[in-house]
Amino acid sequence: MRNLIKAFVLLFLFFACGKSSNGNHFQKETLASQETYAARRYEMVHLQIQQRGVKDSLVLAAMRKVPRHEFVSETMKNLAYSDQPLPIGENQTISQPYIVAFMTECLGLKGGEKVLEIGTGSGYQAAVLAEIVKQVYSIEIIASLGLAADKKLKSLGYHNIQVKIGDGYLGWPEQAPFDGIIVTAAPDHIPQPLVDQLKIGGKMIIPVGDYFQELIQVTKKADGSIKKKSVLPVVFVPMTGKAQKK
Numbered sequence: 661m662r663n664l665i666k667a668f669v670l671l672f673l674f675f676a677c678g679k680s681s682n683g684n685h686f687q688k689e690t691l692a693s694q695e696t697y698a699a700r701r702y703e704m705v706h707l708q709i710q711q712r713g714v715k716d717s718l719v720l721a722a723m724r725k726v727p728r729h730e731f732v733s734e735t736m737k738n739l740a741y742s743d744q745p746l747p748i749g750e751n752q753t754i755s756q757p758y759i760v761a762f763m764t765e766c767l768g769l770k771g772g773e774k775v776l777e778i779g780t781g782s783g784y785q786a787a788v789l790a791e792i793v794k795q796v797y798s799i800e801i802i803a804s805l806g807l808a809a810d811k812k813l814k815s816l817g818y819h820n821i822q823v824k825i826g827d828g829y830l831g832w833p834e835q836a837p838f839d840g841i842i843v844t845a846a847p848d849h850i851p852q853p854l855v856d857q858l859k860i861g862g863k864m865i866i867p868v869g870d871y872f873q874e875l876i877q878v879t880k881k882a883d884g885s886i887k888k889k890s891v892l893p894v895v896f897v898p899m900t901g902k903a904q905k906k
């Protein structure tokens with residue numbers, strides 16, 4: 661009898677979870693495994709992110725909400741909330757959770773902004789941004805990754821993200837200016853088109869360098885010039901395309 665009740669509960673949970681509240685994403689997970697992932701996510705935010713000094717409540721809420729395990733392959737799901745970057749195919753990675761949170765905080769977002777991301781990768785960083793701002797534009801140079809991320813984001817109900825396949829060095833002039841720009845692949849200099857597409861008062865966060873890279877927070881001043889602040893030593897994949905042809 662107990663087993664029968666258990667089977668009914670599982671069946672109920674399976675169907676109850678079949679549709680997400682914001683889309684038609686069919687989730688194969690039971691409520692129990694979703695709760696396990698949520699618990700891991702809360703722990704990740706507490707231990708890896710808050711304890712390292714990230715304070716922005718909008719960023720912390722977004723990091724608690726976005727299901728990171730949805731952005732990695734089946735074999736990596738168990739590691740989705742661990743303190744490391746993970747492979748996503750094509751020799752690329754989804755960044756370490758702390759770095760995603762730290763970079764997002766560096767943009768100083770308040771909600772309602774229009775943000776550009778260079779390096780869509782898995783789509784995870786774009787989803788974190790989309791929880792905070794009004795509209796996210798994201799550019800990925802590897803078509804297979806960009807297309808997969810776009811599909812994943814739509815299936816999870818993120819309709820305020822536009823993904824484009826192309827070279828992010830050039831930015832997205834048709835949608836400029838942006839309140840914030842986040843770059844998740846490292847060029848050896850700050851691309852001028854991205855500076856041009858940043859609003860006055862807007863912030864860009866970008867890893868710059870070859871072997872040794874620094875995360876630079878760029879603020880655009882009223883006269884169009886920029887203020888640069890080095891905020892963290894980092895290791896990112898190189899920015900390919902035009903960045904390497906200069």
Ligand SMILES: C[S@@+](CC[C@H](N)C(=O)[O-])C[C@H]1O[C@@H](n2cnc3c(N)ncnc32)[C@H](O)[C@@H]1O
Pocket residue numbers: 752753754755778779780781782783784785786799800801802805826827828829844845896897898899900901902903
């Ligand atoms: C560290 S991964 C990005 C992780 C991603 N933000 C995420 O949340 O999964 C860097 C990405 O930048 C992409 N990339 C490299 N050079 C690029 C360029 N010039 N334009 C656009 N994307 C580029 C890579 O293909 C890779 O997917």
